[in-house]
Amino acid sequence: MQFTTQIPIPKSKSPIDYNSKIVSLGSCFAENMGAKFQYFKFQNETNPFGIIFNPVSIERIIRRVVTQELFTEKDVFFHNERWHCFDIHSDWSNSNKEELxxxxxxxxxxxxxxxxxxxxxxxxxxxxxxxxxxxxQEIVANCHKVPQKQFSKELLSIKIIDNSIQNTIDLIKQINPNCNFIFTISPVRHIKDGFIENQLSKSHLFTALPKTINHQSSTINYFPSYEIMMDELRDYRFYAEDMLHPNQTAIDYIWERFSESCITENSFQTMKEVSEIQKGLNHRSFNPNSEQHFKFLSKLNQKIDILTQKFPHIKF
Structure with missing residues (x-):
């Protein structure tokens, strides 16, 4: 018997393997997937400027990167004893302006x-x-706990989102015309906006993304993270304690579906070997000075040597 409706996900025409170089951008769910890439030792960089939630702010930071528009004093401000930038996550905020x-x-x-x-x-x-x-009058990526009266909240129109996604693609293709894109919508619910407002927000993203993707080549794909959470994992046992974020079980499951769709099958064996090594490195022996433990470490180091000879970029 089957107790869930599994979402059909086509196999990517340009799947990821251990020679791929990946850049992951966006919401906190990008961090979840980035952690998986990190665990399995893919070549991945996640959110170099921190978490960014909305399409316009992602476009804005990509434009700055592509044009190499350096940050200057006009881009930062002082609040609560730290210097911040409205385009960047607070993880990068600093008590020293020059360091920031x-x-x-x-x-x-x-x-x-x-x-x-x-x-x-x-x-x-x-x-x-x-x-x-x-x-x-600029849209910010992060308010940095500045009083809300200094901002106006608004819902991006479908047209603005569509244009922003297309601009992001075009900007990146200026410097890398052959790269592949995978777009997805975060399964995290933004209930602080309101229940109805959260659904409205997601619906604008859902409407805009296909409009952009359907006019593109096979190098642009969509992965249904949100749909998997809402349909295949339709149960609160797959949420964290806040009932808003996917828990680890849900993240693991969505990663499995992502792997099936977006990672080459010949990478699965390497992923298995990496996982075995990771578990071995996390193992804590009851008797670290025993001969048995030294044999275990020796075998583990042999596995690491074999794998790193095959993929020199992998470091444990």
Missing amino acids: LENLNKILKSTIQQLIDSTHIIITYGTSWVYRNNES
């Missing part, structure tokens, strides 16, 4: 090379709701 600017410009320079070298770019959109700075 230096760090952001270093990332700017390294990210363009990552985009140029990438074979696959994965973009996860989280919401259509945005906050516009009343003074600059």
